[in-house]
Amino acid sequence: MTTSDAYRSDVENQWCPGCPNFGILTALKRALVSLDLAPHEVCLVSGIGQAAKLPHYLNGHVFNGLHGRSIPAALGIHVANPSLKILVTSGDGCLFGEGGNHFLHTLRRNPDITVLAHDNQIYALTKGQGSPTTRRGTKTRLQFDGVEVDPSQMLATAIVHGCTFVARGFAGDLDGLSDLIARAVSHRGLSLVDILQPCITWGAHPVDWYRERVVPIPADHDPTDRNRAIDLALEAPERFPVGVLYETTPRETFASSYRERIGDRPLHRLPPIDRTVIDRHLENMTIRPKSQEESP
C-alpha cells in the first residue's frame, strides 16, 4: 500500500504562503495514494511558471522542461515508456498560451496522460500580466486599462476536439479535487482537469470571489451529453460549474498501433534491431549486373 509519506518531499517550496497551489499539491498526493500508485510509477511533467514547480514538491519522476513545451515532452516520455502514469502539471499561460498549439494538436492525438491546468487567470511568476484565461476588462500590470479580449475557452475546445475526459476542479475543494484527479488518471486517453487556482498575490479576485461563483455540476448532468457539457464549460468566467463536464468511452490512444507492433516494453528495454533487417534494406539498394544475376 502506498501511503502519503511516500510522496513527501523535503525540497524547499517557493510558492507564496497560503497559495491555493498547496491545495492542488495535497489533492494530487491524495489522488495518487488513493490509486495506490508508488512514486516510481508516476512521472510529473511541467513547463515553466509557479504551477510548473509542483513536480519538485512531491516524489515521482520529474521532467521540468521549457515554458509551453510540457505536453510534447510528455508525449515523448509516454511513447518511450508507456508503463509510467504521466501527469502534466502547468499553468494556464504555459499550457494554453505558449503551448496552445501543442495542447490543440494533442487533443487530436489522445495520449493516455492527464493534464492538470493550474488556472489562475494570470501570469504570476512574471508578476501579473493577463493570461489566455483572464476575464475581459481585468486590469493587470500590463493591461492597465483592462484586458481587451475575451478569455479562451479551453474546456469547450477540448470537448470539441474529442478529449474524452474533461473536468473542472477548484483548489479550495480538496476532496472534490482529489476525486477528480483520481478519476482523470484512471481514465484511458487524454484527461483534462482545469483547476481554478485563485492567485492571492497577482489575481484580480480574492478566493471568496471564486467561492461565490463555483457551483457543483447539476446532479442530473449526463457526462456523455456533449452539447450540455460544452454549455456548462462556456458558463465560465461568469460561473464555474465544478466536476466532470464530459466523460465518454475512451477512443484509440496515441501510439497504439506502434505498440501493437512492438509490444509494451519501454523502448530502452527492446533488443537491438535484427541486423538482417538492415542488410535486407541495403540489399534492396544494391544493383547487380545482369551478367552476375544470371550465373548462380
Next chain:
Amino acid sequence: MDQSLFLCGAAGEGIQTIGEVVARAFLAHGYPVFATSEFESRIRGGHSSTRLRIAETPTNAPRPDADLLLALNPAALDHYLPALRDGGTVISPDERDDKIDSLALPFAAIAEEHGGSKRYANAVAAGALAAAVGLPFARIGEILSTTFAPRGQEVVEANVAAAQAGYDLALERLGHRAPTPLPSREDRHVFTSAHDVIPLAAAAAGCRFIAAYPMSPSTGIITAFSRHTDLGVFAEQAEDEIAAINMSIGASAAGARAMTATSGGGFALMTEALSLAGMTETPIVVLIAQRPGPATGLPTRTAQEDLLFAVRAGHGEFPRLVLAPSDPQDAAVKTVRAFDLADRFQIPVILLTDQYLADSFFSLPEVEIPEAPVRSYLADPTEIHDYARYALTDDGISPRLALGQSQHLVCIDSDEHTEAGHITEDLATVRPAMVAKRMQKERRLRAVVEPPQRSNLEGAAIALVGWGSTSNAIDEAARRLRKSGRAVGTIHFTELWPLPEIDLPRDAEIYVIEGNASGQFAGLLEQAAGTTIAGRIGRSDGVPIDAEFILEALR
C-alpha cells in the same frame, strides 16, 4: 568514358522516373551512375532535371555540363541547352533548326502507335536515350518490366513496346553516328543517397523515436521510418518543429535513442529546445538538411549556410557536437557515431547534411553500417544507492538513469539545478559547479573528434580545404590540377565542432571551398589556426559545388 546525361522537363512530366529507369539500366549493365535531381519548389510545371553521370568507375560528383540532353518539351530544351557541350546530342520531340546534333522523335505519337497510348511517351524517350548512349535495349526492357510489373502485364508490354520503338527509331536516325554498344561490366553497386542510408544507420544505432515536421529537403528521413516499419522506429509528424524536438527530448529522457530532422528554418524553431537538451544533459540527434536561406530562401536547392548556426545555436553555453558527412557511406558512419556520442556525453549532436546529399544517388561498391559501439550508456540501477541525476563526477558525466527505468526517482530540470535535479539559485557553489561540469564535457569532446582527411599534402603548393558534402568534387578538382602538373593536396573535414586539432600546411596556399557567401568554415579555421586564409571560394547560388566550379575559381 565519362558521360553526362541531362534529362529535363517540367515538374510532373516524369523526368525522375525516366532518370531512375535509365540509371538502373546502366547499373544493371555494370556501370556506376551518379544521379542528381534538380527541381523547383512547385508540384507542376517549371524546370526540373535529373542528371546522370556514368563512368567505368564511380565518379560520385556532379558535372555541370551535358554530353546529351533529353528534353521532354521545347521550354526545357531552351533552358538547358547552354549546358550542352560542343558536339553533344539532343533528343527531343521537336524538330529544331538550331545547328545542334539533334535527334527529333515525336515521343507521344510513337507511343500511341507502338504502345497504344500517349501515356507511354516517356518509355519511348528512355528507349531513344539508350540507343544514343550505346546501352543494349535488353537492360531498359528488363528495368521497365520490373518497374511496371505491379501494374499488370498489359502495362509492362505497352511500356516495353514503346521503349523498343524509341530505341529502334533512334538507332535508325543516328545511322553511322550510333555509338558502339557498351560492353557489360561485372561490378555491382549500392545505388543510394545519404538520406536513404541515415534511417538504416539510425535504426542500427538503436534509434527508436523520431518526431519531425515536414520540411524540404529533410522530409525523406521521417518518411523512411514511417514507410519501413520493420526498422521499429516510432515516427510522429509533429505540429511544428518546437513540438518535434521537445517530443524527441522527452523520449530520450525516458531512455529511447531519439532524433529529429529538419532544415535551417525549422532548426531555428528548435534552438530553444537544443539548449534544453544541453541543460538537462539529454542525448538527442538533430539532423539539419541545409538549403539556401535566409528565411524561406531556395527550398529545393543546396547550400552549406548553416554551419555557424549549428555551432552557435541555442541560448546560454553548453557543449554539442556537429558532424557533416561527405557521402552515403560516411553518413552511415556519422549517424552511428552521432547516436553513440550523444548518449555517451549526454549532449545534443547535430548531423549537418544538405539538399545535395539528400537527393543525389551515389554508386558505391558497398555501404557498411557500423555496429553501435555500445547499446546504451544508461547506468545500471542495481549499482546505485542514492540517485542524483546530475551527480558531480570527475569527468562531468553523471550516471544517467532514464525516467521510469527503475525505482530510483529521476529529476530532470531546465532550471539550473542541484545534483538531485531540483531548482537552485545557489550562485556561490552549485551554479559554478554545474557550469564547470557541462563545459568540461566540451573539453573531452575535443579529444574524440576525428581529424580531417588529408591527402597529397607533401610538397603541395596548393591545399584545397572543404567540409561535408563537397569532398568528391574537391578531390576531382585536385586530381585534374595534379594531372596538369600542379602540386595540389586536400584537407577535408567531416567533424566540425568542436574543431579538431588543425595543422595547416605552412608552405601551401590554402583555399577553403564551401557552399556559402561569407566563408563560415574559413572563419572558424582562421580563429583556430591563428592565421589568415586568403583563398575563400564560396558558392551560394543553390547549385552543388562541382570540380569545374572550383577550377574556374582558381583560374
